[in-house]
Amino acid sequence: METVVSGIRSTGKLHLGNYYGAVQNFVKMQHEHNCFFFIADWHSLTTHPNPADLHGNVKQVLVEYLAAGIDPEKATIYIQSEVPEIAELYLYLNMNAYLGELERATSFKDKVRDNPDNVNAGLLTYPVLMAADILIHKATKVPVGKDQEQHLEMARTFGNRFNRMYNNEYFPEPYAFNFSAKLVKIPGLDGKGKMGKSEGEANAVYLSDSPEVIRKKVMRAVTDAGPTIENQQKPDEIQNLFDLMKVVSTPDTLQHFDDLYNKMQIRYGDLKKQLAEDMIIATAPMRERIEAIANDEVYLRQVSIYGAIKARESAQKTIKEVREIIGFRKF
Ligand code: TYM
Numbered sequence: 001m002e003t004v005v006s007g008i009r010s011t012g013k014l015h016l017g018n019y020y021g022a023v024q025n026f027v028k029m030q031h032e033h034n035c036f037f038f039i040a041d042w043h044s045l046t047t048h049p050n051p052a053d054l055h056g057n058v059k060q061v062l063v064e065y066l067a068a069g070i071d072p073e074k075a076t077i078y079i080q081s082e083v084p085e086i087a088e089l090y091l092y093l094n095m096n097a098y099l100g101e102l103e104r105a106t107s108f109k110d111k112v113r114d115n116p117d118n119v120n121a122g123l124l125t126y127p128v129l130m131a132a133d134i135l136i137h138k139a140t141k142v143p144v145g146k147d148q149e150q151h152l153e154m155a156r157t158f159g160n161r162f163n164r165m166y167n168n169e170y171f172p173e174p175y176a177f178n179f180s181a182k183l184v185k186i187p188g189l190d191g192k193g194k195m196g197k198s199e200g201e202a203n204a205v206y207l208s209d210s211p212e213v214i215r216k217k218v219m220r221a222v223t224d225a226g227p228t229i230e231n232q233q234k235p236d237e238i239q240n241l242f243d244l245m246k247v248v249s250t251p252d253t254l255q256h257f258d259d260l261y262n263k264m265q266i267r268y269g270d271l272k273k274q275l276a277e278d279m280i281i282a283t284a285p286m287r288e289r290i291e292a293i294a295n296d297e298v299y300l301r302q303v304s305i306y307g308a309i310k311a312r313e314s315a316q317k318t319i320k321e322v323r324e325i326i327g328f329r330k331f
Contacts, residue, residue, distance in 0.1 A: 004033045005139035005174070007040040007080065007130075010057040011047070014064045015204035016279070017186035017195035019286075020247050021145025025179050027069040029143060035075035036137050036311060037065060042080050042087070043129060046122045047115075062300060064207055067289040076314075078307035080133065085315035090125075090132040092322060093158050096165060097128045101157070106150055114198075131155035134174045135162075136315045142174050146183040147194065152176040166325045187244060191222030191237030208290050211280045218276035223268040231262045241268075241275060249278040 006022055008014065014023065026037050039061045041054065049057065058079055065077055080086060102108060102124050111123050122129075127150075134142055134155050142152055152174060159171035176183055188195040188203035195204045205214055222237045234242065238261075245254050253274060260266040293299070 002033050002141050003137050003139040004029050004035040004141045004143065004177075005038075005134045005137050006036075006143045007038040007043075007133055008061055008065075010039050010041045010044045010054070010061050011049070012057055012197055013060055013206040013208050014068075015195050015197065015206050016244075016247070016283075017145060017188075017204065019068065019207060020186050021147075021178075021184050022143055023065065023068045023070070025143035025177065026065070026075065028179055029141070029177075030071060030075040033141065036139070036314070037070055037075050037077050038083075038133065038311070039065075039079045040133070043126065046111075046120065046126060048118065059294070059300065062304065063290055063294045064286070066293050066303065067286045068207070069286075072303045072307060076307050076310040077303055078311040079304060082304070082308040083136070083311045083315050085312065085319045086129075086132050086136050088319055089136050089315075089322065090129045092326065093128050093132055093135070093162065094125055096161050097125065097158055099124075101154070102127065105154065107147075127151045127154040128158060131158040135159050135171050136318050137311075138172055138318060139174050140172050141177045143177045144183070145178075145194075146185040149176050149183060168325050170321070170325060184247075186247065187240035189217055189221040189240075189244075191240065205279055205283075207283050207286045209283070210287075214279050214283070215273075215276045218272050218279065219269075221272060223272075226266060226268070227261060227264045230264055232264075234261065241271060245271075245275050245278070248282040249274065253278070 006026060008018055008022065026035065029035055039058050041058050044054070044057065062077070062079070066072070070077055105127055107126065108124060112119050130151050131154060135158070142148075142155075144152065156173045156175075159173065163169055163171055178184055186195045187193070188199055189205070190199060190203040192203075193199070197204060202217055202220060205217055209217070221241060223241070224235055224238060242254065242258065245257065257266065257271050257274070
């Protein structure tokens with residue numbers, strides 16, 4: 001049994017990328033490992049959310065974790081800001097994280113490019129906080145999507161550097177994990193890159209979207225004029241639709257549309273209709289539970305209190321040992 005940690009930023013509703021990249025793995029891993037799944041509300045502060053929205057966004061992720069099947073009796077589910085030990089470890093790790101390596105992180109460079117007016121220190125040290133999230137429980141496995149791979153590499157660097165600095169093999173090395181053996185990148189519907197919350201409403205399909213909304217979004221997905229030669233390589237926007245089909249449809253369905261494409265008989269309208277229906281089926285069990293769980297305030301309070309107690313127990317043990325290693329002593 002290994003220790004597993006993963007989190008999702010509290011920036012709104014979960015989409016299929018979050019689900020297939022991360023949450024689906026959480027649900028499976030909770031049966032086999034010692035799992036800690038949290039809501040990264042501190043991380044969400046890097047983009048300065050409105051105080052009026054913060055709690056609702058945290059609640060949304062908590063509700064959707066539960067709706068997706070994370071069982072609070074099996075896994076520890078908690079809210080990052082309720083475990084202050086993480087902030088303490090972040091402080092220590094910041095002392096040996098260097099400016100150059102933080103500036104080179106792809107996620108930092110993307111953020112600087114997209115939001116040049118808000119290049120705050122929290123953005124720069126985002127990977128350090130993420131390392132603290134993971135190392136606080138001495139985790140070895142971290143279920144995440146492909147976009148988080150570099151952050152995991154940095155978490156290993158910070159943990160190893162701490163170990164070397166204090167000549168103590170304290171932190172184990174955490175590795176990104178997906179059950180499918182490869183980390184995944186779920187594409188969006190806009191014909192460009194990955195599915196994401198900041199890429200516009202139409203790019204992402206959310207777990208809470210109604211069947212009508214899913215149909216509308218998928219039917220509007222970008223396509224081209226169709227293949228002009230047999231067995232033609234698919235352009236990105238078409239490959240994206242096939243990649244989405246790979247996760248929500250049966251292998252037979254995928255094969256069927258692939259054959260049609262290769263024979264130049266594909267009708268994108270049919271493919272999109274099928275894709276939308278399969279997305280609706282894949283998300284139905286979660287969609288149905290989201291509302292009921294969201295209305296059960298007593299249950300949500302219980303889950304978050306119980307989770308915070310369990311997470312702090314584990315975190316306090318680490319912080320106590322880390323303080324000893326660093327050399328803090330009581331008078
Ligand atoms: P976040 O909130 O952006 O995304 C949460 C999880 O969803 C995955 N994901 C995707 N996977 C595949 N395809 C996509 N299109 C896609 N979009 C999102 C992400 O890879 C991620 O696993 N920094 C993290 C949150 C975090 C964390 C941690 C994760 C904070 N501390 C400690 C693990 C361990 C983030 O912003 O994820």
